[in-house]
Amino acid sequence: MAIIEVDDLVKRYGDHTALSGVSFAVEEGEIFGILGPNGAGKTTTVECVEGLRTPDGGAVRVCGIDPQRDTGELRHLLGAQLQESELPDRLTVREAMELYSSFYRDRADWRELVDRLNLTGTLGTQFRRLSGGQQQRLSIALALIGNPRVAVLDELTTGLDPQARRDTWDLIEGIRDRGVTIVLVTHFMEEAERLCDRLAVIDSGRLVALDSPAGLVARVDDRQRVRFRPSAPLDHAVLTALPEVTSVERAGSQLVVTGTGDLLLAVTTVLARHQVVAAGLRVEQTSLDDAFVALTGRPLDT
Numbered sequence: 264m265a266i267i268e269v270d271d272l273v274k275r276y277g278d279h280t281a282l283s284g285v286s287f288a289v290e291e292g293e294i295f296g297i298l299g300p301n302g303a304g305k306t307t308t309v310e311c312v313e314g315l316r317t318p319d320g321g322a323v324r325v326c327g328i329d330p331q332r333d334t335g336e337l338r339h340l341l342g343a344q345l346q347e348s349e350l351p352d353r354l355t356v357r358e359a360m361e362l363y364s365s366f367y368r369d370r371a372d373w374r375e376l377v378d379r380l381n382l383t384g385t386l387g388t389q390f391r392r393l394s395g396g397q398q399q400r401l402s403i404a405l406a407l408i409g410n411p412r413v414a415v416l417d418e419l420t421t422g423l424d425p426q427a428r429r430d431t432w433d434l435i436e437g438i439r440d441r442g443v444t445i446v447l448v449t450h451f452m453e454e455a456e457r458l459c460d461r462l463a464v465i466d467s468g469r470l471v472a473l474d475s476p477a478g479l480v481a482r483v484d485d486r487q488r489v490r491f492r493p494s495a496p497l498d499h500a501v502l503t504a505l506p507e508v509t510s511v512e513r514a515g516s517q518l519v520v521t522g523t524g525d526l527l528l529a530v531t532t533v534l535a536r537h538q539v540v541a542a543g544l545r546v547e548q549t550s551l552d553d554a555f556v557a558l559t560g561r562p563l564d565t
């Protein structure tokens with residue numbers, strides 16, 4: 264069942280069109296990623312879902328309600344991660360939890376939340392004295408304090424070190440396992456690949472693809488590359504003659520053979536027939552990065 268429906272969403276800032284007709288539906292219980300380069304329109308999209316921006320066209324529904332018209336109800340259904348600047352520096356973790364918990368009719372047990380997010384030792388600590396990872400976890404706790412059905416997390420792990428990022432991913436999966444649908448805005452390909460059930464790729468205000476990470480890769484390309492250093496000179500024609508091979512290129516001392524199907528077997532069989540040993544042989548599959556480049560024409564800037 265779709266819990267969020269975005270239909271032909273248009274948003275302009277003056278003469279700049281930030282979104283020109285974006286449509287997608289988020290299914291209940293999934294981790295739905297919104298991936299795209301800087302300025303693509305990701306934050307604008309989620310701000311329209313959160314009722315923080317008024318669309319210039321199209322429609323948004325969250326659990327069937329219009330976020331613009333029913334902001335009061337939306338607050339109880341959707342938890343949004345706060346931006347850092349939204350919390351007073353001197354507010355302690357305990358004060359923040361008590362204050363935000365008072366805003367909701369269905370309140371999570373904030374002590375349990377604090378415990379789950381590994382913040383128990385920080386209850387008396389002021390916001391400004393928390394580490395980046397602790398501030399991030401607090402903002403997640405505050406997004407979940409009203410027991411929402413959907414949590415929107417924007418650039419969740421930006422600024423975190425690799426370990427803190429991985430810990431946060433585990434946390435997000437735990438939240439999803441408790442039945443909360445998650446919309447995750449991200450810049451990080453690895454994060455998208457690891458966490459998201461489906462991804463909306465947005466570029467220049469348009470939805471360029473919507474699929475699972477594996478589906479995006481398969482849709483773009485099922486090519487593989489085999490790289491190796493031949494032990495003796497080899498006529499490229501013996502490789503290009505193979506039906507599995509689409510191209511053969513030299514990269515320094517290496518040969519890079521691109522193709523489909525059982526490429527590795529075809530290449531190694533020919534090499535054995537010509538008594539050529541393949542040193543440092545590697546097989547490379549198309550990655551989500553490659554898929555992103557194929558879809559948008561450029562790499563994702565991090």
Ligand SMILES: Nc1ncnc2c1ncn2[C@@H]1O[C@H](COP(=O)(O)OP(=O)(O)OP(=O)(O)O)[C@@H](O)[C@H]1O
Nearest residue numbers: 276279280281299300301302303304305306307308
């Ligand atoms: N309040 C605003 N006024 C004018 N232009 C804006 C405003 N907010 C965003 N924009 C512009 O709209 C476009 C989309 O911005 P948005 O923040 O939605 O992109 P984003 O994909 O979230 O980017 P980032 O990854 O950099 O946060 C950008 O060109 C941005 O400069």
